[in-house]
Amino acid sequence: MNKPEIRKAGVIGWPVAHSLSPLIHRTWAAREGADISYERIPVEPNDEAFAEKIGQLRVEGYRGVNVTIPHKEHALKIADSASATARAVGAANMLTFSDDELLADNSDVEGFAAALRAADPEAGKCATALILGAGGAAKGVLYALKERLGARRVIISNRTKARAETLDAEVADWSARNTAAADADIIVNTTSLGMTGNPPLDFHCSGLKPGAVVFDIVYSPLETPLLTAAKARGLRTVDGLEMLMRQAVPGYRAWLGTKADVDADLRARLEAALKGGAR
Ligand code: ATR
Numbered sequence: 700m701n702k703p704e705i706r707k708a709g710v711i712g713w714p715v716a717h718s719l720s721p722l723i724h725r726t727w728a729a730r731e732g733a734d735i736s737y738e739r740i741p742v743e744p745n746d747e748a749f750a751e752k753i754g755q756l757r758v759e760g761y762r763g764v765n766v767t768i769p770h771k772e773h774a775l776k777i778a779d780s781a782s783a784t785a786r787a788v789g790a791a792n793m794l795t796f797s798d799d800e801l802l803a804d805n806s807d808v809e810g811f812a813a814a815l816r817a818a819d820p821e822a823g824k825c826a827t828a829l830i831l832g833a834g835g836a837a838k839g840v841l842y843a844l845k846e847r848l849g850a851r852r853v854i855i856s857n858r859t860k861a862r863a864e865t866l867d868a869e870v871a872d873w874s875a876r877n878t879a880a881a882d883a884d885i886i887v888n889t890t891s892l893g894m895t896g897n898p899p900l901d902f903h904c905s906g907l908k909p910g911a912v913v914f915d916i917v918y919s920p921l922e923t924p925l926l927t928a929a930k931a932r933g934l935r936t937v938d939g940l941e942m943l944m945r946q947a948v949p950g951y952r953a954w955l956g957t958k959a960d961v962d963a964d965l966r967a968r969l970e971a972a973l974k975g976g977a978r
Contacts, residue, residue, distance in 0.1 A: 707760060708954040709738040711752065712767030716741070717919075719969055720765055722978055723947045724955060726965055733956040744769045750777050753794065753801070762954035763795040765947070771835060778803035787846070788839050793950050807839040810946025812847040815885070815914060817945075817961075818937045822912055823848025827882050831900065832889035833857035833866055836916055840887050841868055854879050858890075881906050888915045893923035904928045911935075916942055921973055940969055 710720040716739065724737040742752045749770050756764060766774040771790035775781055778794060781803035785791040791803035815822045828850045830837050837855065844850040845867075856876040857863040863870045871879035880886055886907065892900035894917045902925055904913065913929035918939030926936045944961045951959040972978045 704760070706733065706735045706762055706955050707737075708735070708763050708765075708950065709740045709756070709761065710765040710767060711740040711742055711749070711756075711770060713741055713743050713769060715739045715767065717978065718767065719918075719943060719972060719978060720767075720947060722968060722972055723944060723965065724951055726968055727951050727959045728956055730960075731956050731958050735955045737955070740764065742770065746773050749773055753777065757796045757801075761796055763793065763950060765950050766792050766794055768835075775803050777801065784808050784842070788842050790835055790838065792946065793953070795953055804949065805839065806946045806949040807836070807942075808843045808847060809949070810942045810944075811840055811914075811916070812843040813945040813961075814937055814941035815843075815848060815912070817941060818912060818935055822885060823850050825849060825851045826884040827852040828854070828885040828887065829871075829876070829880050829883040830855045830868070830887050830889055831857070831876060831902070833859070833863040834889065837889040838866065840889055840916070841866055844885070844887075850885070852882075854883070877903050877906060881908075884908065884911055886911060886913050888913075888917065888923070888925055891917070893917050893925050895919045899924040902928075904932045904934060907932065907934060909933070912937065915939060918943055919973060921970065940966060940973075944969070 710718050721737050728735040742749050774791040774794050779800040785803045785805040788805050791805055792807050793804040795802040828844050844853050853868040854871050855863040855868045856871040858873045891897050912935045914937040915923045915925050916939045917923050929936045948959045
């Protein structure tokens with residue numbers, strides 16, 4: 700009997716050396732005894748190099764790849780077809796190699812929505828949300844809040860106001876972000892502020908509604924100064940790891956195996972890796 704072929708996938712980005720995606724996929728595969736490989740694939744920020752690498756991975760029999768910064772927009776452009784979500788957001792974090800097609804999808808949207816629902820199943824419904832930032836990540840969060848979670852009102856505050864104005868939401872001046880937050884049921888940081896090596900986000904949780912949920916999509920550090928301040932006020936918080944684990948589920952199921960549970964054991968492994976353990 701022939702040995703079944705190893706199912707191959709990976710994560711492609713720059714930099715990608717610290718990606719936690721291999722640990723997530725390998726954990727799920729080990730649990731169900733699936734024979735897989737999931738590798739980090741560094742490709743510099745160059746559209747041609749990206750397209751060339753994708754072609755090479757197809758020839759090598761890869762089933763698909765997760766795509767991360769800075770290639771998400773280009774991944775959508777080179778695909779033969781794309782999901783409605785990827786098209787609406789303008790970016791793809793999944794490329795699936797089918798026999799004759801390259802399919803683009805976006806699971807960041809569902810990853811964000813599912814992480815928020817895990818904290819509160821009713822979160823988002825008819826809610827007012829404030830998004831800090833207006834980059835690629837903010838677009839996915841905006842789409843999730845409006846199209847998946849049923850938010851009634853979304854306000855975006857970004858340092859560069861003109862960038863916020865290109866999105867389909869209310870805009871608040873960056874200097875007025877704390878005032879805008881007073882009405883919000885959900886506050887989401889999509890900026891890189893608070894990430895290890897960057898300055899903290901200057902934001903006051905004292906004026907927030909008592910029932911507000913504060914979501915930081917940053918996961919390094921796991922508890923950003925924003926989340927520490929929100930917890931100190933007794934507010935509910937969601938960190939970036941909750942979103943990271945959930946965005947990985949569709950890729951694993953499409954390419955590698957069947958059972959992809961997001962649970963305390965997976966989270967503990969990722970936390971240990973963030974604290975300096977093996978990735
Ligand atoms: P991503 O795809 O991860 O969203 P991005 O498109 O580079 O990355 O967006 C980064 C976001 O962080 C932007 O909203 C950016 O604000 P600008 O549009 O004004 O650049 C925000 N950001 C980065 N550094 C910042 C800083 N020092 N102060 C305020 N906002 C900052």
